[in-house]
Amino acid sequence: MASPEIDQLTQMLAKLPGLGPRSARRAVLHLLKKRETVLVPLMAALANVNERLTTCSTCGNVDTRDPCGVCRDDRRDRSLVCVVEEVADLWALERSGLFRGVYHVLGGRLSALDGVRPEDLGIETLASRVAQGGISEIILAMNATLEGQTTAHYVADRLATTSVKITQLAHGVPVGGELDYLDDGTLAQALKARLPV
Ligand code: ZN
Numbered sequence: 512m513a514s515p516e517i518d519q520l521t522q523m524l525a526k527l528p529g530l531g532p533r534s535a536r537r538a539v540l541h542l543l544k545k546r547e548t549v550l551v552p553l554m555a556a557l558a559n560v561n562e563r564l565t566t567c568s569t570c571g572n573v574d575t576r577d578p579c580g581v582c583r584d585d586r587r588d589r590s591l592v593c594v595v596e597e598v599a600d601l602w603a604l605e606r607s608g609l610f611r612g613v614y615h616v617l618g619g620r621l622s623a624l625d626g627v628r629p630e631d632l633g634i635e636t637l638a639s640r641v642a643q644g645g646i647s648e649i650i651l652a653m654n655a656t657l658e659g660q661t662t663a664h665y666v667a668d669r670l671a672t673t674s675v676k677i678t679q680l681a682h683g684v685p686v687g688g689e690l691d692y693l694d695d696g697t698l699a700q701a702l703k704a705r706l707p708v
Contacts (some may be wrong), residue, residue, distance in 0.1 A: 571598070581613060592649050593612055617662065629669075647675065648675065649676070652680045679705060680702060681705055
């Protein structure tokens with residue numbers, strides 16, 4: 512029915528998380544109908560983000576600035592570093608507004624199955640951050656999956672010779688539950704009741 516160009520757009524949108532073919536078709540129709548008020552501003556926003564997109568060289572967050580907005584925020588407690596697997600976890604904690612420290616994004620979790628090794632993650636950059644001084648506590652906020660916990664143990668071991676205090680989110684966090692899906696109340700509990708490793 513639609514032209515190849517419109518079909519291609521629909522297929523690309525259908526691959527986005529949370530969208531399927533049906534939602535993608537609805538989105539495309541909306542974009543075509545609202546060309547001036549939706550399609551054009553959306554294109555500008557996409558181009559703008561694409562042009563400036565970068566990874567924070569301090570914490571691994573994705574942002575349009577380096578250092579990222581979190582690392583630049585002077586009101587934050589830089590002695591408190593929360594270590595997360597993915598940017599999505601950082602964003603989940605930020606949305607909750609519960610944490611006033613800074614972050615370190617590992618970029619994944621150790622996995623023999625997927626061939627993810629310690630050197631594939633931001634573990635050494637975390638160790639250098641700790642070695643630079645000024646950090647008093649590292650909060651491990653890995654997911655409560657087997658791989659998440661294996662990663663947490665590895666990081667704790669790696670930092671064991673330093674004087675930094677290492678704690679872990681209290682699991683309130685359901686097994687297999689990813690941080691991004693937790694409600695704020697559960698996150699608040701997990702953060703408040705964190706335990707020494
Ligand atoms: Zn940052």
